[in-house]
Amino acid sequence: MSQNTNLNSDAEKIAEEILRKVDAESDYRILSGFAAKVIAAIAITFSVFQLYTAAFGVLDAMIQRSIHLAFALCLIFLLYPTRKSWPRNSIHPVDLVLAILGALVPLYIPAFYQELVRRAGTVTTLDYVVGLIGILLVLEAVRRVVGLPMVIVASTFIIYALLGPKIPGPFAHRGVDLPTLVQHQFFTTEGLFGIPIGVSSQFIFLFILFGAYLEKTGLGQLFIDLANALAGWAAGGPAKVAVISSALEGTVSGSSVANTAGSGSFTIPMMKSLGYRPEFAGAVEAVASTGGQLMPPIMGAAAFLMAEFVGVEYLRIIQAAVIPALLYYFGVWTQVHFEAKKLGLKGMKREELPKLGVIMKERGHLLIPLIAIIYLLVEGFTPMKAALYAIVLAILSSMMRKNTRISFYDIVKGLEQGARNALGVVAATACAGIIVGVVTQTGLGLKLGSTLVDLANNNLFLTLFFTMITSLILGMGVPTTANYVITSTIAAPALVMLNVPVLAAHMFAFYFGIIADVTPPVALAAFVGAGIAKANPFKTGIEASKLAIAAFLVPYVFVYHPAMLLINVTPVDIVEIVITSIIGIIGVGAAVCGYFLTNQSILERIIFFVGGILMVTPGIETDLVGLGLLIVGYFIQKRKVKK
Structure with a gap:
C-alpha cells in the first residue's frame, strides 16, 4: 500500500x-x-x-x-x-x-x-x-x-x-x-459578445462552479472508489477502473487534458504495475478522459452551446448524446478487456478493494446533487436554475455525514476555485464569438460548406469524411467549447446541405473535434498520459486512436441512422441499433487488438473487422452479412482454442 x-x-x-x-x-x-x-x-x-x-x-x-x-x-x-x-x-x-x-x-x-x-x-x-x-x-x-x-x-x-x-x-x-x-x-x-459568451455567462459558469463544489465534497474520489469496487477485481482491473471513473468524472468535468492528469496520476501507475505496456496505460486514461466530453449532462459545456445553435432544449441534447457516449465507452472497455486477456493480466485482489456497500453507506449521499440536476432538467427547469439548486444541494448533502462535511472556509474557497476554473472557458467563448462574428459578417460558413460538398461531388460519405478531417484539424489543441463552436460553424453546414438532420450534423462535427485530443500528431490528452506513463508520446497517440475506434465509427452511424440520436425513433429502432452496434464494436475491437478467444491471424482479424463494420453500418442486409462473418470468426477461434 x-x-x-x-x-x-x-x-x-x-x-x-x-x-x-x-x-x-x-x-x-x-x-x-x-x-x-x-x-x-x-x-x-x-x-x-x-x-x-x-x-x-x-x-x-x-x-x-x-x-x-x-x-x-x-x-x-x-x-x-x-x-x-x-x-x-x-x-x-x-x-x-x-x-x-x-x-x-x-x-x-x-x-x-x-x-x-x-x-x-x-x-x-x-x-x-x-x-x-x-x-x-x-x-x-x-x-x-x-x-x-x-x-x-x-x-x-x-x-x-x-x-x-x-x-x-x-x-x-x-x-x-x-x-x-x-x-x-x-x-x-x-x-x-455573441451566443458563446452568452451561454458562458448564463449556464456554463454555474456548472463549472457546481463541479468545483463537487470536487470539494470528494465526489471525484467517490467515483474512483466506486469504479474500483465494480471492476477492480476483473481482468485488467485498473484499466477498467480508469474507463469507469473517467466516464463518471466526465458527467461533471470539462477538460480531457485535466481529467487525464487528475485520474491518470492514480490509474496509470496501477496499470503499469499490473503489466500493461506504458503506451497502452497512458492511452487508456487519455481515451477514457476524452470521452468525458461526450458524456451527458455537461459534455465539456458544449451541450449548452449546441442547444443554442441547433435551437432545441438542453435536455434534448442530453438525450441525443446518451447512446453514442455509452457506445464509445463500451468500445474502450472492450479493447481493454481483450488486451488484458491477451496479456493474461489479472485483476486486483478483492480484499484490497473497497466494498460497494460500505462506499454507498458512507459517501453515497454525495451523488444526490448529480441525480438532482438531471431530475430538475427532466422536470423542465432551465439549466441555470437547475445548476443553481444543484450547487446548494452539493453543499447541503455534504453536511449529511461528518466525514464529508465541508467547512465555511471550503464554501468560500469553492467560490474562488469555480471562478478560476471558468477563466479558460470565458476566454475561449469570447474568442469563439469573434470567429462566429466573422462568419456571419462575410458568409464564410456557407462558402466553406459549399466547397466541402463540391469537393465530395455531392456524395454524403465523402462529405462526412472531409468534414471528419476538417474537424480533427480544427480540434487540435483547442478546448471543448471553442472546439465545438469552430467545428460546427465551419464543418456542420456542409452536412446540412445534404439533408443531414441539423442535430446529427452538429454532433458529428463535435465528436471529431473532441477526438482530436487523442489523434496524432497533436494529441494533447494522449501526450499527458504518455508523460505520466513515461512512454513514447507518438506511440501513445497511436494506441489511443486504436482504443477510440468506436468514436470514429459511431458518428457515421448516427448520420446514416439518426435513430441513435433519438430522432424520429421507435423503441424497436433503439433496441435494434444498440444491439447491432454493440456486436459490431466487439468485432472491430477484437480485430484491432488481435485477440478474441485467443490470438488472431491476419485473416481472422480481417473477418472480425469487416464483420464488425458491417454490423455497425445500418441496414438489414449489412447486419446479416456482418453477423455471418462474425459467427464464422467465432467458430474459427473456438476451434483454435480446442486445439
Whole structure:
C-alpha cells in the first residue's frame, strides 16, 4: 500500500509538471500575501455576481456578458504572466496594467449603455479605440490561458474579413473595414459578445462552479472508489477502473487534458504495475478522459452551446448524446478487456478493494446533487436554475455525514476555485464569438460548406469524411467549447446541405473535434498520459486512436441512422441499433487488438473487422452479412482454442 501511495504521489508531481507544459490553463501564478487575497476577493465576487443574477434575474445581454468578461480578463492577466520566463510568485507591472485595462474596457459598455443604444450602430472615435483594445485584450488573454492555436485561428478569420476583395476564388467577399469590424465585434451580440459568451455567462459558469463544489465534497474520489469496487477485481482491473471513473468524472468535468492528469496520476501507475505496456496505460486514461466530453449532462459545456445553435432544449441534447457516449465507452472497455486477456493480466485482489456497500453507506449521499440536476432538467427547469439548486444541494448533502462535511472556509474557497476554473472557458467563448462574428459578417460558413460538398461531388460519405478531417484539424489543441463552436460553424453546414438532420450534423462535427485530443500528431490528452506513463508520446497517440475506434465509427452511424440520436425513433429502432452496434464494436475491437478467444491471424482479424463494420453500418442486409462473418470468426477461434 505504501509503495502504491509513493507511486501515485510521484505520478501526481509528474502530472502537474506536464500540465504546466502542455496545458496553458494550468501554468498560472502561485501567489501569497496581499496579492493572493486580492485575486481571491475578485474571484469570489465574480462567483457571487453569477449566483446573484442566476437567482434574481439575468441582466440585459450586453451588460451581463460584458461584466462577465471584465471579471475574467482581470483575473487572467493577474494569474497568467505575459512571458513564460517571468516569475510565478509575483505580478509584473505590465500584467497589472493589462488587468486594469481588462476590467475597465468591457465595463465601458454598461457605463455608457444608454448612449450606445441611442447611437445604435454609429461608432465614435472613443468607441473604436475601446473596441479595438477590447478585441486585442481577448486575443492576448486567450493566448495565455487557452494557447496560441486558437489565437492563430481567430486572427486568420479577422484577416480574412479585412482582406475579402483581395482573396481569389470562391472565398472572396466585399470586405470589411476595421471600424465596421470593431463595431460588429464589440458593440453587438453578433461577435465577441455573441451566443458563446452568452451561454458562458448564463449556464456554463454555474456548472463549472457546481463541479468545483463537487470536487470539494470528494465526489471525484467517490467515483474512483466506486469504479474500483465494480471492476477492480476483473481482468485488467485498473484499466477498467480508469474507463469507469473517467466516464463518471466526465458527467461533471470539462477538460480531457485535466481529467487525464487528475485520474491518470492514480490509474496509470496501477496499470503499469499490473503489466500493461506504458503506451497502452497512458492511452487508456487519455481515451477514457476524452470521452468525458461526450458524456451527458455537461459534455465539456458544449451541450449548452449546441442547444443554442441547433435551437432545441438542453435536455434534448442530453438525450441525443446518451447512446453514442455509452457506445464509445463500451468500445474502450472492450479493447481493454481483450488486451488484458491477451496479456493474461489479472485483476486486483478483492480484499484490497473497497466494498460497494460500505462506499454507498458512507459517501453515497454525495451523488444526490448529480441525480438532482438531471431530475430538475427532466422536470423542465432551465439549466441555470437547475445548476443553481444543484450547487446548494452539493453543499447541503455534504453536511449529511461528518466525514464529508465541508467547512465555511471550503464554501468560500469553492467560490474562488469555480471562478478560476471558468477563466479558460470565458476566454475561449469570447474568442469563439469573434470567429462566429466573422462568419456571419462575410458568409464564410456557407462558402466553406459549399466547397466541402463540391469537393465530395455531392456524395454524403465523402462529405462526412472531409468534414471528419476538417474537424480533427480544427480540434487540435483547442478546448471543448471553442472546439465545438469552430467545428460546427465551419464543418456542420456542409452536412446540412445534404439533408443531414441539423442535430446529427452538429454532433458529428463535435465528436471529431473532441477526438482530436487523442489523434496524432497533436494529441494533447494522449501526450499527458504518455508523460505520466513515461512512454513514447507518438506511440501513445497511436494506441489511443486504436482504443477510440468506436468514436470514429459511431458518428457515421448516427448520420446514416439518426435513430441513435433519438430522432424520429421507435423503441424497436433503439433496441435494434444498440444491439447491432454493440456486436459490431466487439468485432472491430477484437480485430484491432488481435485477440478474441485467443490470438488472431491476419485473416481472422480481417473477418472480425469487416464483420464488425458491417454490423455497425445500418441496414438489414449489412447486419446479416456482418453477423455471418462474425459467427464464422467465432467458430474459427473456438476451434483454435480446442486445439
